[in-house]
Amino acid sequence: xxxxxxxxxxxxxxxxxxxxxxxxxxxxxxxxxxxxxxxxxxxxxxxxxxxxxxxxxxxxxxxxxxxxxxxxxxxxxxxxxxxxxxxxxxxxxxxxxxxxxxxxxxxxxxxxxxxxxxxxxxxxxxxxxxxxxxxxxxxxxxxxxxxxxxxxxxxxxxxxxxxxxxxxxxxxxxxxxxxxxxxxxxxxxxxxxxxxxxxxxxxxxxxxxxxxxxxxxxxxxxxxxxxxxxxxxxxxxxxxxxxxxxxxxxxxxxxxxxxxxxxxxxxxxxxxxxxxxxxxxxxxxxxxxxxxxxxxxxxxxxxxxxxxxxxxxxxxxxxxxxxxxxxxxxxxxxx
Amino acid sequence: xxxxxxxxxxxxxxxxxxxxxxxxxxxxxxxxxxxxxxxxxxxxxxxxxxxxxxxxxxxxxxxxxxxxxxxxxxxxxxxxxxxxxxxxxxxxxxxxxxxxxxxxxxxxxxxxxxxxxxxxxxxxxxxxxxxxxxxxxxxxxxxxxxxxxxxxxxxxxxxxxxxxxxxxxxxxxxxxxxxxxxxxxxxxxxxxxxxxxxxxxxxxxxxxxxxxxxxxxxxxxxxxxxxxxxxxxxxxxxxxxxxxxxxxxxxxxxxx
Numbered sequence: 394x395x396x397x398x399x400x401x402x403x404x405x406x407x408x409x410x411x412x413x414x415x416x417x418x419x420x421x422x423x424x425x426x427x428x429x430x431x432x433x434x435x436x437x438x439x440x441x442x443x444x445x446x447x448x449x450x451x452x453x454x455x456x457x458x459x460x461x462x463x464x465x466x467x468x469x470x471x472x473x474x475x476x477x478x479x480x481x482x483x484x485x486x487x488x489x490x491x492x493x494x495x496x497x498x499x500x501x502x503x504x505x506x507x508x509x510x511x512x513x514x515x516x517x518x519x520x521x522x523x524x525x526x527x528x529x530x531x532x533x534x535x536x537x538x539x540x541x542x543x544x545x546x547x548x549x550x551x552x553x554x555x556x557x558x559x560x561x562x563x564x565x566x567x568x569x570x571x572x573x574x575x576x577x578x579x580x581x582x583x584x585x586x587x588x589x590x591x592x593x594x595x596x597x598x599x600x601x602x603x604x605x606x607x608x609x610x611x612x613x614x615x616x617x618x619x620x621x622x623x624x625x626x627x628x629x630x631x632x633x634x635x636x637x638x639x640x641x642x643x644x645x646x647x648x649x650x651x652x653x654x655x656x657x658x659x660x661x662x663x664x665x666x667x668x669x670x671x672x673x674x675x676x677x678x679x680x681x682x683x684x685x686x687x688x689x690x691x692x693x694x695x696x697x698x699x700x701x702x703x704x705x706x707x708x709x710x711x712x713x714x715x716x717x718x719x720x721x722x723x724x725x726x727x728x
Numbered sequence: 729x730x731x732x733x734x735x736x737x738x739x740x741x742x743x744x745x746x747x748x749x750x751x752x753x754x755x756x757x758x759x760x761x762x763x764x765x766x767x768x769x770x771x772x773x774x775x776x777x778x779x780x781x782x783x784x785x786x787x788x789x790x791x792x793x794x795x796x797x798x799x800x801x802x803x804x805x806x807x808x809x810x811x812x813x814x815x816x817x818x819x820x821x822x823x824x825x826x827x828x829x830x831x832x833x834x835x836x837x838x839x840x841x842x843x844x845x846x847x848x849x850x851x852x853x854x855x856x857x858x859x860x861x862x863x864x865x866x867x868x869x870x871x872x873x874x875x876x877x878x879x880x881x882x883x884x885x886x887x888x889x890x891x892x893x894x895x896x897x898x899x900x901x902x903x904x905x906x907x908x909x910x911x912x913x914x915x916x917x918x919x920x921x922x923x924x925x926x927x928x929x930x931x932x933x934x935x936x937x938x939x940x941x942x943x944x945x946x947x948x949x950x951x952x953x954x955x956x957x958x959x960x961x962x963x964x965x966x967x968x969x970x971x972x973x974x975x976x977x978x979x980x981x982x983x984x
Binding site for chain 1: 781
């Protein structure tokens with residue numbers, strides 16, 4: 394009760410001050426890394442900053458960035474969602490195949506996809522809150538269940554873009570902004586990030602998401618219905634993955650039962666590199682977008698510099714470990 | 729005058745273990761009632777029954793003479809009973825104002841609040857500052873500071889401020905000084921006295937006899953799941969109170 398904050402701050406070492414800064418603003422670290430990466434790769438290759446290349450990176454990041462939004466809110470509650478890629482593939486197949494086979498117009502097909510994604514998320518949420526199983530186990534199970542359902546329903550066949558309504562492919566169309574061609578999918582992803590960032594920061598629900606991940610028992614004693622918060626988080630994440638499915642269809646101009654099944658790990662990578670803590674309660678959506686961009690820029694930049702694909706993967710692995718180490722260090726901040 | 733909060737014949741069993749065996753409690757208006765007892769005497773169960781964290785198997789809780797049935801801590805809070813849990817029940821990564829209003833956030837007026845569900849951040853911060861100032865917690869300057877950057881005593885102060893700000897009838901404090909050093913304990917005891925000065929009655933659960941005897945108006949001694957005695961701390965020695973608590977000294981039940 395007798396803290397003299399002023400003198401303490403003055404006596405802090407630069408390292409300790411950095412630790413406090415990163416502690417209060419978790420997104421600064423990833424943002425700096427992204428800026429440095431962009432500068433370095435721009436110096437290494439003339440093509441890196443050309444509009445066509447920027448457009449490519451944005452397209453590559455759109456799907457993972459969208460999944461990362463759902464993944465972030467789950468991880469903020471100290472959970473994890475391994476099933477996000479499977480939910481996305483399943484919903485993309487169902488949307489496309491139902492529309493292709495029954496002639497269902499684009500809009501209802503899209504709604505069907507959102508409904509399915511939300512239901513899949515709800516299943517995760519119910520298993521986590523009702524059976525009180527660890528999210529890792531629940532989503533490891535549903536990852537396999539949803540993926541098997543996807544293979545069964547699609548009969549392992551790809552649905553061609555030409556057989557679908559135009560609306561499902563719209564996310565792959567482009568608009569030119571400042572000389573760079575940007576897909577509508579990328580724009581949707583950025584808007585989604587903005588909306589979710591607003592909701593997390595400015596609504597009671599957002600605060601309850603953080604509080605539940607921070608200390609579930611304390612939140613419950615404070616009157617937050619934590620089970621309801623968790624359920625809504627998993628369901629919302631499911632809806633977000635359905636949006637990812639729409640962007641995926643546009644990106645590959647078809648719906649493939651094999652597309653994007655490893656995006657679950659990529660989305661977790663983006664979230665972790667973006668400064669959100671796997672232990673819950675700390676992080677931000679914008680950080681996850683930056684995390685996805687870092688991965689995209691690294692892969693693209695290294696490829697342009699003529700580095701073999703295996704070393705790109707190596708670099709991403711090093712980034713993950715570095716990001717989590719920094720998070721551990723930040724968490725040890727002293728009052 | 730009827731006691732503000734009463735418990736009559738509370739029974740709580742966990743399997744074969746009987747935590748409460750017909751416990752009573754009376755809290756008078758404007759007093760600090762300390763509850764002491766050995767481990768396993770049923771202090772925690774008694775407090776949990778009063779604040780809605782557990783539902784007793786038998787017995788009633790009366791607030792202002794009205795029988796209450798609390799199914800959750802939220803029910804008790806709505807009735808005006810605020811509890812400072814031993815674990816403090818704060819979210820460390822959120823700031824002080826957010827913790828003060830956790831679970832009862834205020835929205836902005838107008839469309840921003842009703843349609844966009846925006847929180848009234850500035851309003852809540854100002855109110856938080858007012859509450860901290862009212863309790864004389866001057867060392868916390870900035871309600872936007874994250875709770876995890878605070879010392880143990882400051883966190884306790886935040887939890888007490890939350891209870892005092894929203895508790896309209898009763899404040900219950902579970903071991904508020906257990907984890908604190910001497911100076912910090914001192915400050916928290918002052919806070920407890922402050923809360924009483926505001927006219928709010930306080931139930932204080934503590935193991936620390938000097939603290940109990942310093943601030944309590946009456947001491948409720950819990951033993952073997954029941955109220956063994958209620959004593960006046962000014963007319964009984966600490967060692968006698970401990971003797972009643974451990975069963976070394978026999979008293980007629982409800983004698984005082």
